[in-house]
Amino acid sequence: MRHLARTRPRLTLAALVGLTAGIAWAWLIPHATLTQSLLTGWDTGVWLYLILIFVRTLHSNADDVRRVALMEDENAGVILVTVCVAALASLAAIIFEVAGSKGLSSDAKMLHHAFTGLTVIGSWLMIGVIFSLHYARMFYTWNGKEPALAFVGGEKHSDYWDFLYFSFTLSVAVQTSDVGVATREMRKVVLGQSLICFVFNTAILGFSINIAASLFN
Template sequence: MARSQLTPFHNPKLRLLLVGVTTAIAAILLPEWLSLPIRLLAAWDAGMICLLVLTWWVMLRSTPAMMRKVAQQQDVSRLVISIVVTTAAVVSVLAIALMLQESKQTSSILFALYLALSLVTILSAWMLVHTIFALHYAHGYYRDGSQSLQEAKAEELDFPGEVDPDYWDFLYFSFVIGMTSQVSDVEIISRSLRKLALLHSILSFFFNTMVLAMSINIVASLIQGGK
């Protein structure tokens, strides 16, 4: 299929439906000898990985011309962003807390399984947060469906180069903020988008700090357990 053609997966409702089905199937198929919290966490991970794969597949197959058509449809509101970030943070904390609890009463093999599951949970949550922000930045850039490079530069973001940015550019912009809590070589023109980038930076800082602090607790727990 040509990269310039829209696919059914460009419909966010279909993607969410597939995510729900994937989560349900994972929850049903997981063995019963696993504890309920572990099964729920694994099912959550399956759904998040499905969502990330579908969203990235759509984003990386979309040209700037396609983005003008679907950016409005693909956008998520700031309320949704807040919900996603809060949920991701809560689930990440629960995953690490569960990991610490299970490490005290399981075999080394199960502990390794729980550790891997916790890492997948944290990584998928982190990637989801910044992917959602990238979608929102793209919508802000192509919000009227016909934004040209010159018009966009005057109103939202100024990407270096002479070609219209695609989702790779917005992913780059979003993940740089997520990793460094600051912008890169992309200049923010819009005041409203500058506010969103500030919120993104603050949330990224606290999310990264929280994960680091909890990870240190895991290492300390492992050291104490080995004594």
């Protein structure tokens, strides 16, 4: 835990705040379900982490990205998988919440829909961000002659914006656009993100149709 806090202080802080929020929700809200408490903790942690990463992105250059990438260890892959599994689990939890909203009043339904949107959008953004950080690590720890990611113009000193661009292009279009993927290990990660984002994009479409239909009932 101490090692994680040292190498990933923002993720550690967000996880602790999210855990506290989930416990507080279960303690303070009468009749709160386990699913609602878990999702409250997840949403709080995710949105806090996204804000912290956005602030870091604004104040980081390529040298900062390289320094952070070299500081992280092999557990980066484990954290990537853990976050992705948790994000997919949040989708499953939301399905139960949507199913339980039938028969509620209009105001209660709108609250459920807002909760759904907050969770799905937050999880989708979290996937894109966590993959972008992993791409940065792989890019700067690669020892080959050519960069693991070939950006247009031959950029070899990429910052977080470059990796966010690559990651969210995959998230939105499920394709690599104008960035070349030069290594097998990188292609494996790209494939994993593409499959996960396909699931998320399909879920977002389904939730949107469900919410739109409920508004006219």
